[in-house]
Amino acid sequence: MLMNNEFQAYSQSYPSTEVKNKVLRNTYTLLAMTLAFSAITAFASMQLALPRVPFLLHIVVFFALLFGIEKTKNSSAGLALTFVFTGYMGYMLGPILNYYLSIPNGSQLVSSAFMMTAVAFLGLSAYAVTTKKDFSFLSNFIVAGVIVLMVGVLAAWLFELPTLQLALSVGFVLISSAIILWQTGEIVNGGETNYISATVTLYVSIYNLFLSLLQLLGFASDD
Incomplete structure (x- = not known):
């Protein structure tokens, strides 16, 4: 009787395969929609030649939107804020793409960075989904890496060191790839049950992966 009660408690606390598949399906559906929306806002930003938001203001807006999404992730407001966030990030991408397209x-x-990002994301996601491995061991590495990168971003902004910017690009590629593996693994294994949180995490990872690869390709092609 005791073992039966323990099994029932475990079953209630651990998401079923149906729930996990639903989270995975909803995550990738919303991710596709937000990426498409970002592409639209990025195109509009490029066509209108809109200016970049100042660095400090961008940091405030970025984290304020992430905070708002986290607080409302279980409601329709969280879904709306997700589109506000990804639309804003698309707007920020416009001036960057205009710069690269002008050289x-x-x-x-740009096309090479896009293709490399798509291949990397699909490959990492497919690996996590098919193997169903537990990538929770990456969590400490991710937390430490994000902290180091945030400090590095601030230092690069203050001192404008090209070598540091190159190192940051490599770091963001590694951390973004690790986050894609970890987050997808969390969904597949039932550690993540909120598709809005999962979508935003994957979106930011893809965004950073694309920009980092673009910057690395730019360094490599610089005479």
């Missing part, structure tokens, strides 16, 4: 081989750099 020699810029269109090739």
Whole structure:
């Protein structure tokens, strides 16, 4: 009787396969929608030649929106804020793409970074989904890496060191890849049951992965 009660308690606390599949399906559906919405706002930003938001203001807006999403992730307000956030990030992408497209081989750099990001994301996601491995061991590495990168971003902004910016790009590629593996593994294994949180985490990872690869390709092609 005791073992039966323990099994029932475990079953109630651990998401079923149906629930996990639903979270995974909803996450990838919302992710596709937000990426498409970001592409639209980025295109509009490019066409209108909108200016970049100042660094400090961008940091405030970025974390304020993430905080708002986290607080409302179980409601329709969280869904709305997710589109506000991804639309804003698309707007921020516009001036960056305009810059790269204005330099020699810029269109090739952008398309190459896009393809590499797509291949990396699909490959990492497919690996996590098919193997169903537990990537929770990456969590400490991710937390430490994010802290180091945030300090590095601030230092790069203050001192404008090209070598540091290159190192940060490499770091963001590694951390973004680790987060994609970890977050997908959490969904597959039932550690993440909120598709809005999962979507935002994957979106930010893809965004950073794309920008970092674009910057690395730009460094590599710089005479």
